[in-house]
Amino acid sequence: MNEWFGSTPIALLGVVLSSMGMYLTILVLARWSGVRSFAQMSAFDVAVTIAIGSLLATSVVSTDPPLLQGVTAAATLYGLQLVVSRLRRHNETTRRTFDNDPILLMGPGGQLLAENMQIARVTEDDLRCQLRKANVIDPSQVEAVIMEGTGTVHVLRGHGTSPTPDAWILQNVRDYSGALASPLSSRC
Template sequence: MMSDWLFSGAMPLLWVGFCTVALYALIIVFARWSGVRSFAEMSTFDIAVTIALGSLMASVVVSKNPPLAQGAVAVATLYALQLGVSRLRCRYRTVEAMADNAPILLMGPGGEIKHENLRVARVTEDDLRCHLRRVNVSDPRQVHAMIMEGTGNINVLHGDHHDRSDNPWIMQGVRDYEARPTFNTQRA
């Protein structure tokens, strides 16, 4: 019947409401416990955890399988994994390299387009123009660097306040950026 398809009774609706509130509260508690990084999308792993949390919440809320207790354990496990990986990333460069995408130089000093990097990043020149307009750059020659970060965000360093002799630390790890001496930022 059409009414069964639209409305299955009060108990299933109450269960959906209860599960939604319970998982929401649990995610808030774990997010506060693990810190602002929980939804920062700073690495590939952070993005994966955010997506998994959304999918997990939807699965638990709208079905009886998995039950709420399994969903709660899965949420706790995801946050524990995220916390563990973020701590390992801070301590070991190899873990950081495995968990993060490296930033890519899309446009170099003076507006020099890095066509091979555009291909690798799957970015078009139209995308570059869009980002330049977004940051109020009307002359690409003002660009010191346009970088696609590991999160997929594109940042533009531009203007007269940038000089090629600026502190190179900010560009450390960017694919195809001209190598210069850097500060000692060694980790184990």
């Protein structure tokens, strides 16, 4: 029972030094790799962020792995993130492998897209919650609700205009309902 609540001064000093070492390592690596290192723009970015958090926690409070192994693992994860982000930018196959394309959940005029919602595993309650977060009072004012590849939901309002089906903002958005195939402005 004593080992749950107590520790030796040497063990506590080890935690302090490991914390400082991992903190400095992650700070340097994050500055080196740029803002994107915590941006979570793709599923791969989310996985790397979670892995780095887990690695930080393990390296700080445990002697296994030792600090040098934790530093090496963090550098490897940041390096992989840089390589994958560059490959994603220049190669569509790589982008599709590492990224989840966004999916349209609600179409013009507040039209619920049940098939898309089912594929994204989103309920009407989930969607209502996101609309409330976006301060939507009248769903008919919504032109699109899109779930991004990272799980973030964005609500697009028309403000009197509707995006065309080939609008740049809707590029790569999955739509199994066909709502994007028809002109958005031709609704009743």
